[in-house]
Amino acid sequence: MSRIGVFICHCGENISRTVDVERVAQVTARLPGVAIALDYKYMCSDPGQNLLKKAVAEHKLDGVVVAACSPRMHEKTFRNAARAAGLNPFLCEMANIREHCSWVHEDREEATAKAIDIVKFTVSRVKKDRALAPITVPITKRALVIGGGIAGIQAALDIADAGHQVVLVEREPSIGGHMAQLSETFPTLDCSQCIMTPKMVDVANHPNIKLYTWSEIEEVSGYIGNFQVTVRRKARSVDEDKCTGCGVCMAKCPQKKIDNAFDRNLGTRPAIYVPFPQAVPNTPVIDRDNCTRFKTGKCGVCEKVCGPGAIDYGQQDQLIVEPVGAIVVASGFDLYNIGPKPADSPYEGYGEFGYGAIPDVIDGLTFERLASASGPTGGKILRPSDGKEPKQVVFIQCVGSRAREKGISYCSKICCMYTAKHTMLYKHKIHDGQAYVFFMDARTPGKNYDEFWRRAVEEEEAVYIRGMVSRLYQKGDKVVVMGSDVLVGVQVEIEADLVVLATAVQARTGADLLAQKLGISYDRYNFYSEAHAKLKPVECATAGIYLAGACQGPKDIPDTVSQASAAAAKVMTLFAKDQLEREPIVARVNERNCAGCLACKKVCPYGAVEEKEIRDRNGNLIKTVAYVNPGVCGGCGTCQATCPSKSVELDGYTDEQIMAMIEAL
Amino acid sequence: MKHDFEPKIVAFVCTWCTYAGADLAGTSRMQYPANVRVLKFPCTGRIDPVFILKAFQKGADGVLVSGCHPGDCHYMAGNFHARRRFAAFRKLLEFVGVDLARLEFSWVSAAEGGKWVEVVTDLTERIRTMGPLAEFKELETEEHWSGRLETAELKEAYNNI
């Protein structure tokens, strides 16, 4: 006969207000196998935990049920208390009578009856619980960082400075991300390149950082402490070891008319290129889709002019497996495209703004390139259609953001600030120009942010018009902006030389695919989900994977850098141990019954099931059975529900435990 | 409001999505009928159809199976296996004589406290109008059902084999 202790928590009044906790104690005390049932005001408090520990010793309990909040809240607390009292922690279970009962029901009688039921089936389960020993696994103290924007750069540098090896994977030819494209940055107006490029160089020179640019994540397997990551190094057609970065190939390339995506297609670049002059690494890539040599077989100029002989037209994609213990995802964001809706996008685009076909209607990032000293115009703000200096510029905020009808209801957070910045950059370059801003609200929380915005309005004379724009159209060489000023209550029409749209920050296209490779979750907008909105803002629910930067949601640089350093700190905390204890919720095979059909192997999402040969003393094969590698098993239990002969069992969720609960219903 | 019949609803849910969604309904103080009893699994992939049969046999009038949305499984693909398995299982259940309206499958994410409330409320209301599950429960009283040929139809069927 079991000796189970039941502890019912009042949770102040959170539970006892709707559940008659004394009655629950009285009824459950009479259940077979229950040695003692008590109720207490706060079970999670120190005295509450002591009550539990004392009862375990006094009543020689061999199982404990704590009826309180969700196990997601306090299971660890009570299992630790049980362990301290000398009980195996896996013989302690929680009955959730708060989130699943007292908080969601009003009728005291119904709630009490339900609470009793919940405790009852939990008691039945505990009777079938087995003592489990935690599994320890070694930790590979190397980290993978995905994405070389400012988030990935910061995280990689922090981890590398702590003495651990870092593999940094960036899919573009250079690291830098969006920050490398910015001109000056709010709230201080310091030049983005000036603060960014030293960090990029640090990455390239750091002895602990292995940098793979022009590379992508192919496959991820394993688990916290022990991931295996396959990286695809796309063929660069240039040998990185031989190339000196002299740039002669780029200068001599006859094909120079390719739109430069880094400059938002305002300028052009050759077929062999680095995206921008300060690129890290400074090794060019051949754009095979546009290279004459690859298209027609004729050319080969770059090979001829390359002194060190670094050009390699035959280079192939390379797959490299990197073992790592932790992963930081820092893959950043994309911008809302106002063009017509592509088939695979949930976003509507802006027909009322001409679907992006009006040449002098550009987005904020394009404006950054126009204002940037290293941009296509050398920092002169000239409009794309005819290269003239625009004297009237209209900025429109919340394009795609906070626009439910366009598919996005969130605020993109950075646009109020960068639009204020744009009006200043414009005024500083074109003194007789006038900037207008259409806005819904000015959202400027952040240190020195509101002051910055006020400066744009009060000192730099940007005219802020509160209201929305309903239409943009071309009239002669002007773009007509039709909007409303809701404060004055009038319609406004401005003939602008240039219109700049603060388009929404959206998740990377394909962010969901990367998430599926990593086994992490994402929200309805494809931003990656943190484990807890408040208390675990950098951890993923999947252990060992952390988030940094705009891949988790719209963020400015200060927030991105803070989160990146926080993610790095989490990785360092993990790496401070040599061994990792993990929950022993893993599947085990009963080799005697196993018929070796390996149906379990087919369904296992982790590849944890291996084939094992059973031989007799003379080495003759008796049979092949399934074997579950406990280090790899994730503990989902799909194998067990699949096994036709019930020969595999998930510890902690055995058929016996579950049937006992159902029996008690 | 009191009703004549309070159905017993058993929910088999995964810990990562639906259990957390039900927790969220709690922290948000949403209200729903008290008929549901929630059993937690690591993943819907762990849910053996036998559990559902057992629940009906043990007096459940309705059963809910709920896990992560397709593509959101914490274990990558457990919910896909579950979906396939239950598609086949429904046929069997129908054959056994349980009205399929008594079994509900849904995806409720950790962020969908409201959806959890909706799913549980709808199922409870539906089962309430359907009344208790009588047919199948009789099996429980014949726990050791050994195929005794008691009804005329069964006897005849046996003789015709």
Ligand SMILES: Cc1cc2nc3c(=O)[nH]c(=O)nc-3n(C[C@H](O)[C@H](O)[C@H](O)COP(=O)(O)OP(=O)(O)OC[C@H]3O[C@@H](n4cnc5c(N)ncnc54)[C@H](O)[C@@H]3O)c2cc1C
């Ligand atoms: C117009 C504009 C102006 C701005 N101005 C300011 C400002 O003045 N001040 C300020 O604080 N903030 C500003 N911001 C915000 C700032 O750009 C972001 O905070 C910052 O870039 C976020 O950095 P990140 O590293 O998270 O993302 P990103 O900069 O997007 O970097 C992500 C990196 O990951 C790489 N990547 C993506 N997917 C993969 C993959 N699957 N595998 C490998 N690599 C991948 C990308 O190529 C990229 O290099 C501005 C933003 C915009 C759009």
